[in-house]
Amino acid sequence: MPHPLDAEAVRTWCSLALDALGRAREEIDAINVYPVADGDTGTNLYLTAESAARAVDAVFEGHATTAPASRPGLPEAVRAMAHGALIGARGNSGTILAQLLRGMAEVLAAPGDQDHAAAAPLRRALRRAVESAYEGVARPVEGTVLTVAAAAADAAEATPGDAAAVARAAHQGAVTALQATPGQLAELGAAGVVDAGGKGLVEVLGALAEALAGRPAPTPAVPAGAAHPWRVAPCPADSGEAGSGGPTAPGDGPAFEVIYLLDADDDAVARLRARLDTLGESLVVVGGDGLWNVHVHTDDAGAAVEAGIDAGRPHRIRITHFGSTAQEGTRVRERAQRAVVALVPGEGLAALCAEAGATVVALRPGEPPAAGEIVEAVRRAHAHEVVLLPNDPDLRHTAAAAAEQARTEGVRAALIPTRSPVQGIAALAVHEPGRRFDEDVVAMTSAAGATRYAELSVAERQSWTMAGVCQAGDVLGLIDGDVAVIGTDLAATAGTVLDRMLAAGGEMVTLVLGTGVPDVVADRLRHHVRRSHLAVDTVVYRGGQQSPPLIIGIE
CATH class of the missing domain: 1.25.40.340 (DhaL domain)
Incomplete structure (x- = not known):
């Protein structure tokens, strides 16, 4: 009926x-x-x-x-x-x-x-x-x-x-x-x-x-000469637009698939479409009423995300590195031998990790990912072996559950307990897919462990800390997760944190700036390191994370 x-x-x-x-x-x-x-x-x-x-x-x-x-x-x-x-x-x-x-x-x-x-x-x-x-x-x-x-x-x-x-x-x-x-x-x-x-x-x-x-739709009939309704004898097409949109096998076309939700008005989205159309192919921008879903295949994942930042507020960013190529005359994606799945806050960090070859789970403020979302990223990575980088101590158990689920699906999975994105960056820097799996995991774990980390945050209320009593609005410098410095100015407090960390030695400082932190802060800190700690290099990234406003790594 x-x-x-x-x-x-x-x-x-x-x-x-x-x-x-x-x-x-x-x-x-x-x-x-x-x-x-x-x-x-x-x-x-x-x-x-x-x-x-x-x-x-x-x-x-x-x-x-x-x-x-x-x-x-x-x-x-x-x-x-x-x-x-x-x-x-x-x-x-x-x-x-x-x-x-x-x-x-x-x-x-x-x-x-x-x-x-x-x-x-x-x-x-x-x-x-x-x-x-x-x-x-x-x-x-x-x-x-x-x-x-x-x-x-x-x-x-x-x-x-x-x-x-x-x-x-x-x-x-x-x-x-x-x-x-x-x-x-x-x-x-x-x-x-x-x-x-x-x-x-x-x-x-x-x-x-x-x-x-109230009843199932009819089953499709099998076309003449076909063994299945969805498969036919291979043959060249009489027509079509193969050149329009650039159909490719993974490895032949753009390296990345970039998807994100975007809060933006119609005019900004029109400019975004034009910009992304020059950056890649398979461009689809859908939605309306201020919320859009953006999809593009591109070689420059960072530029695609930056275009979204210029247009509005991108979030739920997913960047997938396409695997390699084809067999038996049809283009079928093969499993990669090894992949890295990284959990990161912020558009800039997501693009950075993706360009390093990782499959990214972009973290949303106040919305920790479920294990299923991480498992889905492992599936998207499409590899026999996967290394997971949680980059947050609070996400370690969730990532471990995802790794266990991946193992039940036949994937060899290892979890490196990175506690900060800068440790994840250090691990990715030494990642070598050509090494034996255990050797690669050991090298990445060692690099992450050798990277000390700090965060600068703003106190929301008065409270007791290991460095004393802080007031709402104070700048807190946390070293390895514990409050070590309390100040009133972001750059000055970060300088004190750097001095304490570099007192134990270090060769490279990594600064990851959050949303709204001006470039002048990075310039002041770079100058401070150069003046006070000779032979220490400083690298600055625009992380795009809403919190914390500044992440520091010392290698």
């Missing part, structure tokens, strides 16, 4: 889509050829859908807590779905899926479109989804998920009946378009597969059809 398109149907849709993508995840990963054959499209779509489903569940749970007899309306549910997908979007495909859902939400949440059984709002929602997705992709390419989404909208508009009938038609239109993608994009034809992102969208639309119709 058909169901109305209401909040409950949206919740059911999200749940069914998550289940469908979970079942199809490995298959979608395996046919991931375009735009980069990195074997993670299914995983990225699943994680994006999971974030959307959690957001919708949270809305229902909120109503159950505050008003047990009430239910959320359709506008509230679809907005939650779109927002959850946006903040949790992963990869090129997940970012586009988030924009498709946002486009649908714009229509379904609008006043006057609350006839839950009517088909017209769903038709308009599917059309707006396509328009939004094309707007978000810098260089659209046909034969991809965009083509599949457009075909679904076309089929929906041509179909009479209720919302359930429209959803079934959209799903069938997407299936038909998906099976044609190998003839539209050379990379797909050569590999003998359909577009992976399009396959994921077919699963999502099938879940919508099932949620509204």
Whole structure:
């Protein structure tokens, strides 16, 4: 029996889509050829859908807590779905899926479109989804998920009946378009597969059809000459735009995938699009109302993050270093032998570690990562061996749990108990993937252990410390985690901390400046070290962390 398109149907849709993508995840990963054959499209779509489903569940749970007899309306549910997908979007495909859902939400949440059984709002929602997705992709390419989404909208508009009938038609239109993608994009034809992102969208639309119709969508027929509905005989494409957007195998194209959420206004985002378009490819910028999800493949991860800083406030930054290349005529990502996963606060530190070859988990102020988020970073690293750098004593146990989970998945994992980002930087500096695993871990552990660290912070209230009583607003100098100096000026207090630390010797000072700390502070400290401690070099990084305002390392 058909169901109305209401909040409950949206919740059911999200749940069914998550289940469908979970079942199809490995298959979608395996046919991931375009735009980069990195074997993670299914995983990225699943994680994006999971974030959307959690957001919708949270809305229902909120109503159950505050008003047990009430239910959320359709506008509230679809907005939650779109927002959850946006903040949790992963990869090129997940970012586009988030924009498709946002486009649908714009229509379904609008006043006057609350006839839950009517088909017209769903038709308009599917059309707006396509328009939004094309707007978000810098260089659209046909034969991809965009083509599949457009075909679904076309089929929906041509179909009479209720919302359930429209959803079934959209799903069938997407299936038909998906099976044609190998003839539209050379990379797909050569590999003998359909577009992976399009396959994921077919699963999502099938879940919508099932949620509204109350029964599963029909299983796609196998095309003539194919052993499977999503694989065809390899052949050159008759048409396509292989040069548009730069499809590559990992190692052939840009080295990094950079993704972040961005708080910025529309004008700043327009300038950001133009700037990122010159820095890389596979550029997708989606969102609106001040919150955006930015995705780009580039060789200069630092510049991509800096562009976001210039545009607004980037956060939840994920930088992935693509692995290497292909086998048996198809571009399939191979596991690297060894990778490093680093947890770091701040955009600058994230870019620095990524450029050193690490897979980065960017820490959010006041939101410590769950072990699952670190495990996901280990999976993204796609290596047989992984070294974890928590860079914070409070994250050691979480990182250890993630390492244990990675081991159950067949990854050889080692945790180096780095207590500060500067220790992580020191460990990365001596990392040598060509060494034996144990030797590399020992060398990195030794480098981290030989790096003393300090932090400058601002006291929030009066309290007792090992250096005496501090007042709210005082500058605290913590050496190896304990308060050693209390002052009133950041640069002066940092100078005292440096003198105490260098009294025990040292060859290099590393200064990591937080957000809002002026360059003059670094200049004063560099001059202080040069004047007071001969033969000691000073290196300065813009870390971008909100707290602490200054991190010091002594090697």
